[in-house]
Amino acid sequence: MTLSLEAAEQAMHWQLELQAPDVSEQTRAQCQRWREQDPAHELAWQHSQRFFQRMQDVRAPAHQALVSAALRPALSRRQVVKHLAVLMVAGATAWSAKDSELLQHWTSDYSTTVGERWRIDLADNTQVQLNTDSAIDVQYTHERRQIHLLRGEILVDPNPADSRPLWVQTAEGLTRAVSGRFSVRQRDGFTQLGADQGALSVQIPSRSLVLQPSELISFDAHTVLARRPQRDGELAWLGGMIVAQGMRLEDFLEELSRYRRGRLACDPAVRGLRVSGTYPLADTDRILAALAQTLQLDVQHFTRFWVTLKPRQHLV
Incomplete structure (x- = not known):
């Protein structure tokens, strides 16, 4: 059975209705009756359930662009419903990469979920700390040690007593630890x-280079994109904090x-405001409340997983 746009819009309408904190039993019953009216309605409902579940874990920038286009703060509720329905009907291809990330969570050697951090000790006593939403595979042989970073962010503290070379592979190249984390x-x-x-040896297809302590480098599969000193607070996540120094x-x-x-978003009118401070990651709602108070913003909860910061509306 083909999912129609009309049924998709109706399913999105009911999804948003049922997410209201004060939803009534009458509304729940009306939604149930709508689902039972037509097999096409139930099909659209099931698709919308999966769609909203995936929306809660939006991470890939390509997906964020799709969702951002659908949920611009300036849109009316009716327009939002229509945009979401279009995304849901045409979403199989758009979400395939996210499905791949979910597969990584189950098949990788070590992984963390959103908001989770984890420290592990590998077989050679090398310590690896995984930041939020990260996944790695580990392969050790008699000749070498290798960590494959599938997604996310890690901090590696090699065991210097092991003489085998330690490599970290990403999509763009290989990094070899010379000394230090x-x-x-x-x-x-x-x-x-x-x-x-300590120092690092980086190998990308076009060149090899050595990174000195307290340096940070960005590179793609072809070239070095940037090289600079590390900033204070860039590893604050290790202590469960996020640090901003004049950040947009x-x-x-x-x-x-x-x-x-x-998904977090902000109105275009305020996206250039500057943020400074140290914030505990244990409660992101408190961070948003602090931003709203400091920058004189309103926090708009469109659904339980979609939050937008907007200019404060002054009552007259």
């Missing part, structure tokens, strides 16, 4: 690598969204 983050289309303590609000929310299920 280092961080690796898989970004969209490039790798970000930081030498926290839009960029801060993008970083914060890594630790929170769902």
